[in-house]
Amino acid sequence: xxxxxxxxxxxxxxxxxxxxxxxxxxxxxxxxxxxxxxxxxxxxxxxxxxxxxxxxxxxxxxxxxxxxxxxxxxxxxxxxxxxxxxxxxxxxxxxxxxxxxxxxxxxxxxxxxxxxxxxxxxxxxxxxxxxxxxxxxxxxxxxxxxxxxxxxxxxxxxxxxxxxxxxxxxxxxxxxxxxxxxxxxxxxxxxxxxxxxxxxxxxxxxxxxxxxxxxxxxxxxxxxxxxxxxxxxxxxxxxxxxxxxxxxxxxxxxxxxxxxxxxxxxxxxxxxxxxxxxxxxxxxxxxxxxxxxxxxxxxxxxxxxxxxxxxxxxxxxxxxxxxxxxxxxxxxxxxxxxxxxxxxxxxxxxxxxxxxxxxxxxxxxxxxxxxxxxxxxxxxxxxxxxxxxxxxxxxxxxxxxxxxxxxxxxxxxxxxxxxxxxxxxxxxxxxxxxxxxxxxxxxxxxxxxxxxxxxx
Amino acid sequence: xxxxxxxxxxxxxxxxxxxxxxxxxxxxxxxxxxxxxxxxxxxxxxxxxxxxxxxxxxxxxxxxxxxxxxxxxxxxxxxxxxxxxxxxxxxxxxxxxxxxxxxxxxxxxxxxxxxxxxxxxxxxxxxxxxxxxxxxxxxxxxxxxxxxxxxxxxxxxxxxxxxxxxxxxxxxxxxxxxxxxxxxxxxxxxxxxxxxxxxxxxxxxxxxxxxxxxxxxxxxxxxxxxxxxxxxxxxxxxxxxxxxxxxxxxxxxxxxxxxxxxxxxxxxxxxxxxxxxxxxxxxxxxxxxxxxxxxxxxxxxxxxxxxxxxxxxxxxxxxxxxxxxxxxxxxxxxxx
Numbered sequence: 001x002x003x004x005x006x007x008x009x010x011x012x013x014x015x016x017x018x019x020x021x022x023x024x025x026x027x028x029x030x031x032x033x034x035x036x037x038x039x040x041x042x043x044x045x046x047x048x049x050x051x052x053x054x055x056x057x058x059x060x061x062x063x064x065x066x067x068x069x070x071x072x073x074x075x076x077x078x079x080x081x082x083x084x085x086x087x088x089x090x091x092x093x094x095x096x097x098x099x100x101x102x103x104x105x106x107x108x109x110x111x112x113x114x115x116x117x118x119x120x121x122x123x124x125x126x127x128x129x130x131x132x133x134x135x136x137x138x139x140x141x142x143x144x145x146x147x148x149x150x151x152x153x154x155x156x157x158x159x160x161x162x163x164x165x166x167x168x169x170x171x172x173x174x175x176x177x178x179x180x181x182x183x184x185x186x187x188x189x190x191x192x193x194x195x196x197x198x199x200x201x202x203x204x205x206x207x208x209x210x211x212x213x214x215x216x217x218x219x220x221x222x223x224x225x226x227x228x229x230x231x232x233x234x235x236x237x238x239x240x241x242x243x244x245x246x247x248x249x250x251x252x253x254x255x256x257x258x259x260x261x262x263x264x265x266x267x268x269x270x271x272x273x274x275x276x277x278x279x280x281x282x283x284x285x286x287x288x289x290x291x292x293x294x295x296x297x298x299x300x301x302x303x304x305x306x307x308x309x310x311x312x313x314x315x316x317x318x319x320x321x322x323x324x325x326x327x328x329x330x331x332x333x334x335x336x337x338x339x340x341x342x343x344x345x346x347x348x349x350x351x352x353x354x355x356x357x358x359x360x361x362x363x364x365x366x367x368x369x370x371x372x373x374x375x376x377x378x379x380x381x382x383x384x385x386x387x388x389x390x391x392x393x394x395x396x397x398x399x400x401x402x403x404x405x406x407x408x409x410x411x412x413x414x415x416x417x418x419x420x421x422x423x424x425x426x427x428x429x430x431x432x433x434x435x436x437x438x439x440x441x442x443x444x445x446x447x448x449x450x451x452x453x454x455x456x
Numbered sequence: 457x458x459x460x461x462x463x464x465x466x467x468x469x470x471x472x473x474x475x476x477x478x479x480x481x482x483x484x485x486x487x488x489x490x491x492x493x494x495x496x497x498x499x500x501x502x503x504x505x506x507x508x509x510x511x512x513x514x515x516x517x518x519x520x521x522x523x524x525x526x527x528x529x530x531x532x533x534x535x536x537x538x539x540x541x542x543x544x545x546x547x548x549x550x551x552x553x554x555x556x557x558x559x560x561x562x563x564x565x566x567x568x569x570x571x572x573x574x575x576x577x578x579x580x581x582x583x584x585x586x587x588x589x590x591x592x593x594x595x596x597x598x599x600x601x602x603x604x605x606x607x608x609x610x611x612x613x614x615x616x617x618x619x620x621x622x623x624x625x626x627x628x629x630x631x632x633x634x635x636x637x638x639x640x641x642x643x644x645x646x647x648x649x650x651x652x653x654x655x656x657x658x659x660x661x662x663x664x665x666x667x668x669x670x671x672x673x674x675x676x677x678x679x680x681x682x683x684x685x686x687x688x689x690x691x692x693x694x695x696x697x698x699x700x701x702x703x704x705x706x707x708x709x710x711x712x713x714x715x716x717x718x719x720x721x722x723x724x725x726x727x728x729x730x731x732x733x734x735x736x737x738x739x740x741x742x743x744x745x746x747x748x749x750x751x752x753x754x755x756x757x758x759x760x761x762x763x764x765x766x767x768x769x770x771x772x773x774x775x776x777x778x779x780x781x782x783x784x785x786x787x788x789x790x791x792x
Contacts (some may be wrong), residue, residue: 057567138757183780190498191717194709195779198772201706209765225674230608361581361702365500365574373570427585434578441572 006449007380014387021395028270029042031277033394038284039346040386044370045379046338051368052377052451053304054331056310057193060180062363063200064336066207066355067176068169068343072406073214073353075165076224077157083144084155087212090140091155094133101129144212154215164226166287166344173340174333176203181332185325197360208355220353227279240264243271280349287345288383293339295379307331308377366393369437375447384449389433396429457614462747464616468605472614474735475694475728476624479631482727483686484708486635486720487679493655493718494675495560501577502683503705504722507578507698509544509684510691511588515594516540517595529599531626533688540688551576552676560672562712584698596623623693635697635724638678642720647674655718706768707734710775716785725787730771738764 018037022030043061050056058341105122112118145153184195195359208216217394233239244251247267254260298304310317318324345352366389375384404425477648484506499505518535526532555576559569607616629725642648646671654661654671662668667699694700709731715726740758749755762770780785 057570076523183776187779187783189565190570191713191779191783193567193570194498194713195776198706198710198775202776203770205766205769209763365577368571368574369578392667421586424586425588427582427590430578430585431582434575434580434582437575437578438572440569441575442555442558445568 010384010449014384014391017391020393028273028277029280029315031274035280035284035349035393037387037390038281038288039342039349040367040370040390041288041366042342042345043339044374044386045295046335046342047367048370048376048379049295049337050308050331052382053299053307053311054328056328056332057189058196058332058335059193059364060200061204061339061367062358062360064173064177064339065343065346065363066204066358067172069347069353070207070214070339071169071172071340072162072165072223072344073090073220073348074157075160075168076162078159079222080147080152080154080156083145083152086141086143086147088155090136094137097129097133101125113205130191134165141212153218154212162348163226166341166348169344170337170341173343174337177333177336178329181329185328185332191325197364200364201360204355204358209445214353214355217356223346223347223351223353225351226283227276230272230276233275239272240268240379245266251327272382284345287341292379292383299379366433373436373440373447375449375451377451378447378449381447381449392432393434395431397426400428401425402430458747461614461616462744464618465744465747468616468618470735472620472624474732478728478731479627479727480686480690480693481708482713482724483631483634483682483689485715485723485727486705487639487686488680488708488712489717489720489723490675491581492712494616494651494671495556497566497573500570500573500705501580503582503702504577504580505548506687506704508547509540509680510701512543512770513537513684513688514595514691514696519703521597522694525543527598531596531598531692533595533692537685541681541684545677548676548680552672566660567738568752570746581698581702590698593721595696596692598622604651604755612623625692627689630685630689634682641721646661651675686738696765707771710771713775714778714786716787717779719785719787722785722787731773733774734770737761737770738767739775
């Protein structure tokens with residue numbers, strides 16, 4: 001019990017802060033912060049798997065998050081039959097050409113190892129393939145994008161339940177991570193960081209500009225939810241009764257029936273938003289709990305020990321007969337899959353997919369700050385980091401606004417410095433997080449909850 | 457005549473912009489490479505440090521304009537360079553003293569320093585946004601064009617006009633000046649040689665009595681000059697916006713790695729490789745082919761290899777290819 005003392009204290013403080021937000025701001029805000037904290041926690045579990053367990057730097061978190069979001073669109077949105085009939089065939093042919101290209105290159109490089117002009121043949125295959133694809137896809141894409149561009153203009157998805165897309169999001173990210181890992185994992189640490197950062201940018205720019213896939217920067221809105229809609233709840237009998245029961249003491253004081261009805265309907269509206277968010281919270285909690293159990297078990301299994309051995313000394317682990325390359329690839333894929341899952345969760349929570357919003361600052365660097373502040377190599381730490389940093393990220397503006405008005409209270413309202421500072425309050429979040437990161441890196445490089453090595 | 461027209465067309469829309477953009481990238485890439493070579497970490501605060509220096513140039517330009525100082529036909533911002541560079545170096549040395557030096561003395565792994573630079577990136581970004589805000593600012597004044605398209609057409613009698621913006625010429629000239637001074641310094645002076653020695657082999661350099669503090673100081677000073685001038689030239693040519701500068705970090709990294717990280721000559725050329733690839737691959741060649749091909753063969757489509765949306769993606773793809781086949785860069789990295 002004693003060894004978990006730190007963990008329990010840290011989490012209680014965090015919970016207390018969120019409850020404070022609920023009391024002083026509103027329960028709806030508190031719950032949406034909590035939901036985002038949980039999503040960040042999933043992302044940090046993924047990043048921690050790569051960095052904490054294996055020492056791999058993956059600055060491509062943004063790309064996998066976007067892929068997870070893309071999965072939600074491709075799985076849950078209803079298909080657009082007109083678009084399929086207009087250009088589906090062309091795109092399927094393109095897909096076949098790509099598969100053919102990959103297979104033929106694979107075949108060539110495995111069968112004809114000593115072929116002299118291999119590079120030449122392979123590059124000519126690639127060039128011919130790209131020209132063919134561009135030629136065929138151009139008209140298909142044009143046709144698809146011209147179908148009701150204000151509403152659809154894309155192929156649509158499969159119309160399957162949205163929860164399935166979470167798994168598919170993980171699979172998408174895993175598949176892409178496998179390819180990237182094959183290419184980039186041999187690089188040295190800082191090169192890997194830069195390479196993954198740039199590859200993520202490529203992924204996001206493809207999602208942004210291929211409108212036939214997911215409408216690009218035109219965004220997809222009104223995605224399906226695994227939770228009920230507020231408007232339906234407000235008309236449901238049992239829900240209204242439930243709200244009435246909850247607030248019965250408050251409502252009993254009101255005598256006039258019309259007034260009572262008015263207050264009740266307002267309460268129902270508030271409660272419906274809280275209820276929907278609670279549904280998401282429960283779902284996310286389940287995901288976090290499952291992942292936590294799995295990663296904890298993995299960490300203290302022989303496999304986890306092997307990963308730590310590789311992280312701490314690659315050469316000696318290799319000398320002991322551990323397959324370093326294979327294990328690195330495996331953990332790169334696993335971590336990325338978890339990040340993809342988080343991306344799908346986030347898009348589901350928002351109900352909209354906005355490729356333009358995927359920026360490295362928010363989706364790569366902030367996640368990394370979470371892992372480092374929370375504690376590398378310790379899942380409880382990483383999750384705590386997700387909570388703390390997201391909480392700061394959201395609440396930094398109100399906090400700094402409060403501090404600014406405290407320090408400038410002696411200045412008149414018209415003072416230019418004061419107005420300027422108050423207007424720039426939102427940017428203090430970067431300052432707070434940056435300084436937090438620098439302080440943690442300097443004085444507690446292992447993070448708030450450091451890695452614990454359990455001797456067995 | 458058609459052939460000349462085609463050449464002018466390419467010059468106007470691809471070669472000149474690529475040379476300008478390449479020069480801006482090259483300055484940034486040399487900055488990255490110097491930090492990597494001497495201080496041994498990938499500086500993720502690159503874009504924001506360039507932005508920080510430029511911010512002072514913007515503020516001072518506005519101040520100079522308000523008190524009526526200008527530089528004639530040249531942009532006022534050029535007058536502010538010494539002050540902006542001074543502020544930038546001051547900021548960099550402060551950051552180095554309070555943040556980076558601790559890890560350098562402890563001999564932390566480069567990864568940790570890179571992570572610390574992410575922290576510096578956050579803080580720098582916050583300071584910039586608090587001081588000047590996130591909005592788009594133009595601070596170019598003076599003569600905008602050296603040669604206008606219509607004038608060129610009148611002089612030469614060609615169909616295609618050649619526009620030379622003053623910022624393009626200023627960028628190219630200033631880059632040549634700064635880079636040649638820097639290479640002279642690195643190769644011919646004693647301090648420059650000691651920097652190269654320190655970058656090549658730290659232990660041997662220390663043994664032969666090179667003062668590491670001096671090397672670090674000089675590195676930050678050169679880095680400050682490069683970052684500020686690169687940032688100001690970019691801002692003059694396009695416009696100053698903090699978010700764009702942060703994003704520019706990515707092609708700059710690509711340029712530095714393509715050229716072989718740690719190698720300033722490579723970084724210099726890498727900047728142009730990236731810029732030319734970006735612009736040549738996204739340019740629509742339809743008009744060009746209309747001039748040089750006979751009428752029967754004229755293309756109907758735009759003849760654009762990739763849409764301009766993928767401008768950034770191209771430089772990253774080049775980087776990935778280079779990393780795959782020549783991880784040390786085209787021009788052999790890891791030496792100054």
